[in-house]
Amino acid sequence: MYKLLIVDDEPEVTEGLLEEIDWTVCGFSGVWSAGNGREAMEMFEKTEPDVLVTDINMPYMNGLELAEWAKKTYPLTRIVILSGHDEFEYAKQAIQLQADDYLLKPFSDDQLIAAIRETVRRMDEERERRSNVELLQEHYRISLPILREKFLSSLVTRRQSRLAIRDKAEKYGVNLDGRSFIASVIGVQARENDDGENGENRARRPKLADDLDLMLFSVSNVAEEIWFKRGLGRAFIHQDQVVLLTVSPHSEASRAMEETQDGLKEILQSIEKFLALPIAIGVGTLIRDIGSLKSSYQAALDALDYRRIVGAGRIIYIGDMESIEEKLTFDEAKERSLTRAVKVGSEEELRETIDALFGELARIQASVQVYEVYMLEMVTAILKLTKDIQGGSDELFGGGVSLLNQYRKLNSVEETKAWFVDLCVKLRGRIASGRQRASKQIVEEAIAYARSNFQDSELSIAKVCEHLHISAGYFSGLFKKETQMTFGAYLLQLRMEKTMELLRTTNLKTFEIADRVGFSDPNYLGLCFKKYAGQTPKEYRAGLPETSG
Structure with a gap:
């Protein structure tokens, strides 16, 4: 079920629509009405309707301005425009605002019901599409390899808690249950153009060596197949390199390293035989905590740097090149x-x-x-x-x-x-x-700013947030949480209280009071006051007890 807001400055129109149409049958659990655009904005904050039906010509804020505001502030809202003018410019603006329908007055109940039902049908379709479990599962299945690769890459780029790693590994179907872990890196490099190379050598050289992406894909396929066959762990591409992650069930470092080296030898031989690519493999340190894989990966990169000295076609273990006594460091x-x-x-x-x-x-x-x-x-x-x-x-x-x-x-x-x-x-x-104290302080500062500036008819959430140097989205949630009302509702309440005070203590006319409490239009002040106090400003003042001279 959805929520509907009808906005028209002719009470007979809104009352007729509310009474004559069975909105429950149309799919709505709540239906509200407003007499103008500004009143509708207040209703939006309270009800957050799914569908807005609005007339164009209204005082204070016309329907097109309201629709534009609604699309910006509540982008999921569907809009149906009502207009008594068959003018192309209005229809053009409605199209630009992505209105779902545009009805010309006079229209019948059946015409409006048909337009609303079509809007509801579109919302149902969108809701079904977004919540369709089978469709979401299919999208997830298609995206899973990418998500899995991003997760594996994150293991070698930053330290993570074991709890976070365990949860994500289970989510992405990656088995990381082991007692020891090793990162190895296969270094592949596309050949640069060599103008001095003769045509015969260039013709014999495999085309694969000219395309780094194709090289990475081919090497990764070979490595992944062998790593999977041997049950050693995972292989993935990260930053133009193929990373091999050993997940060993053995606590003995020598056994885990031996199995890793055997697998790497098979990979090296297979790539040389089938792909004829010059590669080298760097092997990092053995670690016990998967959350510290970044250190093993970094050591593998350091080992790979030694290919400039020992040459390509080699498996280079960092322990053979440097003293790697594990150090206790708070890095x-x-x-x-x-x-x-x-x-x-x-x-x-x-x-x-x-x-x-x-x-x-x-x-x-x-x-x-x-x-x-x-x-x-x-x-x-x-x-x-x-x-x-x-x-x-x-x-x-x-x-x-x-x-x-x-x-x-x-x-x-x-x-x-x-x-x-x-x-x-x-x-x-x-x-x-x-x-928590900071949140209360922000709200207190906002209230103080509103009390000092409520006379400004342009005062808005945007101005308050600019003064406080915070985002509107964050402030709105914070203010409502602390005060149980929106900032717009608080500002209106403040202005109404100040209006009552001026009516009680001065002889100012309504248009003068409007200027002092932040209303650019006295008629709109009267409308808001009657809604707030149940009577017009004139009636309120007339009902005050007379004070003796």
């Missing part, structure tokens, strides 16, 4: 992950992030000095977050010096972890509380 990615968890993550995500950070302490053997640096960098990251909190670290933790003193008094990793978790949970709560 930029880890700081970003911790900061995000504290600022916007759930408490569960925060605890999981901290578990991963302390998990590295248990896994990597490090000196006391390295351990101290690691922990101090984590504490410093938390102190940075307190800069913008009212009272800062002094109020929350007793100051930076005190915080470090607290840390130095801890006697074990377990104590340190419990202390750090408590620290982060407190900070997360304070940030959330501060965000």
Whole structure:
């Protein structure tokens, strides 16, 4: 069922349409009416109708202006235009506004019902198309390989929580259940034009080597087939390279690396034999946490750089080229992950992030000095977050010096972890509380601005948001959440209260009051006041008790 708003400045028209037509049968659960464009705008905020039926010629705001506003503010609204003028210019504007129908007055109930039913039919079709589960599943099935490839690429470009990876892997049908992981990179490179190359060599050279995209596709196909056959993991294209992800069930590093190397040898031989392409393969470090795959991938890229020294046609393991003793470091990615968890993550995500950070302490053997640096960098990251909190670290933790003193008094990793978790949970709560206070402050500033500027007939949400330096969409939701009314409704209420005050305390005429409370049209003030107070301004003033001289 849908909602309908009928707008016409002739009461007999709107009343007749509301009474004579069974709108429930037409598919509407709610039907409202308005006498002009401005009144319709207020009704929109309250009811958010699916269909707008509007006359063109109306006071304060004509139907075409209303339709234009509705399309901009509520773009899903369907529009039917009513007009007493058979003029091409009106019809042209209606077409530009993407009106669903254009009816000339006088029209019969049957004509309007037919137009409305056709509009409802189109809405039903659109709703069916957007909610058709089979169709959505088919689109998802077609898009799944792209989504899966984007997900795999994200694993080598940024650190992610294990929970997020597990959820996405399950969603995209990617098995990442393993005890150890290795990233390898196949480097392919299209040949540049060589003017010195003779025609015979150029003729013998495979055309494949001239097209990088075709090379990547061909190499990826070979690699994926072999990787899948051996049950080693996943192969995908990322930034003009083919990345191989080893997902090993073995905890022994030697066995996982041996199986990876065997698979890479078969890939190298197959590409040389069937594609005749000059490639090299870089192999990264073995890691235990899939969330840290980026470090293994980076090591594989570093290994691939050594092909300039050892030549193409080789599998280059970074451990053979450099000393790769795993180091305990609190890098930029880890700081970003911790900061995000504290600022916007759930408490569960925060605890999981901290578990991963302390998990590295248990896994990597490090000196006391390295351990101290690691922990101090984590504490410093938390102190940075307190800069913008009212009272800062002094109020929350007793100051930076005190915080470090607290840390130095801890006697074990377990104590340190419990202390750090408590620290982060407190900070997360304070940030959330501060965000809520900031929301209230924004609304209070908006109300203060409205009370100082309600006399401006051009005052609008756009002006308020420009003053507050926030977006209209964000402000509208915030204001309604805090006050239980829209900003437009609040502004109208404020102006009505000020009108009542002026009627009680002055002898100003209605047109003078209109100017003082932000109405450019006194008649529109009268219309709004009667709707608000149940009587005209004149009747309201006449009903006031007389004050003795």
